[in-house]
Amino acid sequence: MTDEAEFRQFVALRSTSLLRTAYLLVGDWAHAEDVLQTALTKTYLAWRRLGEINAIEAYARRVLVTTATSWWRRHWHGERPSQVIPERTEDPYDGWAERHTIWATVQKLPDRQRAVLVLRFYEDLTEAQTAEVLGISVGTVKSQTARALATLREHLAKAGADLPSERLGRQRDAS
Amino acid sequence: MSRVEDLLRDTFREVVAKSPATDSIADQAIRRGRRARRRRTVGGSLLAVVCVAVVSVGIAALASRPGSVVSPGPSGVGASATPAPSPSVSPVALPVDVIVGDRLLLAGGGEVSLAEILSCPLCWLDGAWRVPDGWLINVYSVSGAYGMDKSTLWHVSESGGAVLLVVGDGPLLVSPGTKHFPGVLVTWISGDRLWLGRHTNTGVIIVASTPAPFSYPAGASDAIALYPQAIVGEAVVLAGTRTGGGLEIWDVWLPKYGDYTPTEHPRIFVHAVTPDRERIIGWYSPDGSKTGCLGELDPITFIPSPNVCPSPVGEGVPIIPSPDGRWWVVLGMHGLMLHKVDRVWTTGDSERLLLQPDEPFAVGWIDAESFAVVRRSGVSIIHTDGRPTEMLPMDLGDDVAQAGVVVDLR
Numbered sequence A: 001m002t003d004e005a006e007f008r009q010f011v012a013l014r015s016t017s018l019l020r021t022a023y024l025l026v027g028d029w030a031h032a033e034d035v036l037q038t039a040l041t042k043t044y045l046a047w048r049r050l051g052e053i054n055a056i057e058a059y060a061r062r063v064l065v066t067t068a069t070s071w072w073r074r075h076w077h078g079e080r081p082s083q084v085i086p087e088r089t090e091d092p093y094d095g096w097a098e099r100h101t102i103w104a105t106v107q108k109l110p111d112r113q114r115a116v117l118v119l120r121f122y123e124d125l126t127e128a129q130t131a132e133v134l135g136i137s138v139g140t141v142k143s144q145t146a147r148a149l150a151t152l153r154e155h156l157a158k159a160g161a162d163l164p165s166e167r168l169g170r171q172r173d174a175s
Numbered sequence B: 001m002s003r004v005e006d007l008l009r010d011t012f013r014e015v016v017a018k019s020p021a022t023d024s025i026a027d028q029a030i031r032r033g034r035r036a037r038r039r040r041t042v043g044g045s046l047l048a049v050v051c052v053a054v055v056s057v058g059i060a061a062l063a064s065r066p067g068s069v070v071s072p073g074p075s076g077v078g079a080s081a082t083p084a085p086s087p088s089v090s091p092v093a094l095p096v097d098v099i100v101g102d103r104l105l106l107a108g109g110g111e112v113s114l115a116e117i118l119s120c121p122l123c124w125l126d127g128a129w130r131v132p133d134g135w136l137i138n139v140y141s142v143s144g145a146y147g148m149d150k151s152t153l154w155h156v157s158e159s160g161g162a163v164l165l166v167v168g169d170g171p172l173l174v175s176p177g178t179k180h181f182p183g184v185l186v187t188w189i190s191g192d193r194l195w196l197g198r199h200t201n202t203g204v205i206i207v208a209s210t211p212a213p214f215s216y217p218a219g220a221s222d223a224i225a226l227y228p229q230a231i232v233g234e235a236v237v238l239a240g241t242r243t244g245g246g247l248e249i250w251d252v253w254l255p256k257y258g259d260y261t262p263t264e265h266p267r268i269f270v271h272a273v274t275p276d277r278e279r280i281i282g283w284y285s286p287d288g289s290k291t292g293c294l295g296e297l298d299p300i301t302f303i304p305s306p307n308v309c310p311s312p313v314g315e316g317v318p319i320i321p322s323p324d325g326r327w328w329v330v331l332g333m334h335g336l337m338l339h340k341v342d343r344v345w346t347t348g349d350s351e352r353l354l355l356q357p358d359e360p361f362a363v364g365w366i367d368a369e370s371f372a373v374v375r376r377s378g379v380s381i382i383h384t385d386g387r388p389t390e391m392l393p394m395d396l397g398d399d400v401a402q403a404g405v406v407v408d409l410r
Helices: A003-026 A029-045 A053-075 A096-106 A111-121 A127-134 A138-162 A165-174 B003-015 B025-042 B341-346 B397-401
Strands: B098-100 B103-105 B111-113 B123-131 B134-141 B150-157 B162-169 B173-176 B184-190 B193-200 B203-211 B227-232 B235-240 B249-253 B268-273 B280-284 B293-297 B304-308 B319-321 B327-332 B335-340 B352-355 B362-365 B370-375 B378-383 B390-393 B403-405
Touching: A003 A029, A003 A053, A003 A111, A003 B003, A003 B025, A029 A053, A029 B025, A053 A111, A053 A127, A096 A138, A096 B003, A111 A127, A111 A138, A111 B003, A127 A138, A138 B003, B098 B370, B123 B403, B150 B184, B162 B203, B173 B227, B184 B227, B227 B268, B268 B319, B304 B341, B319 B362, B327 B341, B327 B362, B335 B341, B370 B403, B397 B403
Parallel strands: B162 B184, B362 B403
Antiparallel strands: B098 B103, B098 B403, B103 B111, B123 B134, B134 B150, B150 B162, B173 B184, B184 B193, B193 B203, B227 B235, B235 B249, B268 B280, B280 B293, B293 B304, B319 B327, B327 B335, B335 B352, B362 B370, B370 B378, B378 B390
């Protein structure tokens, strides 16, 4: 199989997942596609050098995250817009408000904290794998995760003022 | 696991549940990758021939804008300098300066290390020019999504030391001067302005600037950023992309007449500029067909004369004219081709296949009759007058993936 055919196969298998990760990192589908395409272009250029599929996937993910981080640095001029929020369902108490708060808060987090959350809780990477992708220490992953989760708890608590008291109580107990 | 972590997982899953299709993304990435490879292999050799300074134009203030231009003083104060490159001896006497990997191999022997400026992981050589007091090296960095790439222009002196001259947002263009703008020209976007400068022995002097150009095509949701593609006559030719799949939007900025004003122009492609720097060698499509035509285009109106239809070279293909304009080396889809220009305009099909494109290579003219092809196995010198090809065997290996023939602008 030629390099290009292998690359097409890799993209067919992994692009949807990588696009979703990109969206979580930048919060906008159009920009997520830009970021993914840039990451895939870099992966294509490095294809022969990378060799094994595991190395390719790790490289693609690392480039995706660094590209998204660059995008933030250039385009950040204030609050990030929430283009899509979780869809509301019939039951007002099924967690929609909490997820809305979570997503709105995630988009306001500093870029590294956001990346740590996406890699840890969407990609399900370990702390060590997250550290490797981001080029930071495991200790930094832990501290960034803790800070980000603390911010989320704080915003949930504030938003919880409008929620029924029993739900607030459950949320605080569980946290 | 805490409830907030569960909520976070649920939220992430929910917000990406309806992701758009990614059907054509592999094709787009491959197209961009090929363009990037072409940049690597072609280097700056599109900009051939020595510039001719005829008319002097007004020079504005010395460039000293923080973050955009660094004008090094005699002691290097205010400049970003790297350690001095250490010249060493190359075993083969080349007829022209060549960059391979992170080494500048000098004509006649010797070598200068460019490791300090070319060792970045996601960057590559985007052009190299010989100027009276050293070399200009353009390094292109893919650092993000569309419009976020960076270019850095370095001056490497003969005595040692690399100085950062310009940092541009997106592509940066170095060009021989024209009748209207003599000297070695540089144009780039930095911050919210497009700059036109001239390289001198003290740095880059600003000649003109305008607010960064944008196009507002009907139906587009966002303004399209335009970047300089060529300096021809009194025009800076600009282009931008709406889709990322090609340069669809073209326009010109006429620095002598003030700020850029958007004007409706047809889609073209600048293959090259004629050696007198007065006309565009360009692709255009009078009927909207994909094949299109090839012509020498007026740089302001894009009106062709002469022309040939259909175009014997595809859109997007680089052409490297010989210094006297009689020959073109064309980096086409089928390989490296040599065209005799007067026959292009009469028959449209004069060509000679020189090399298949299955390995990286760089090309540049040595003089009006000969050009160099840098390959893994060494440097070939090909003559247009029928003399046999000369081969200078060198083991350049994979370094040739980043190679360029230095264009002499002295």
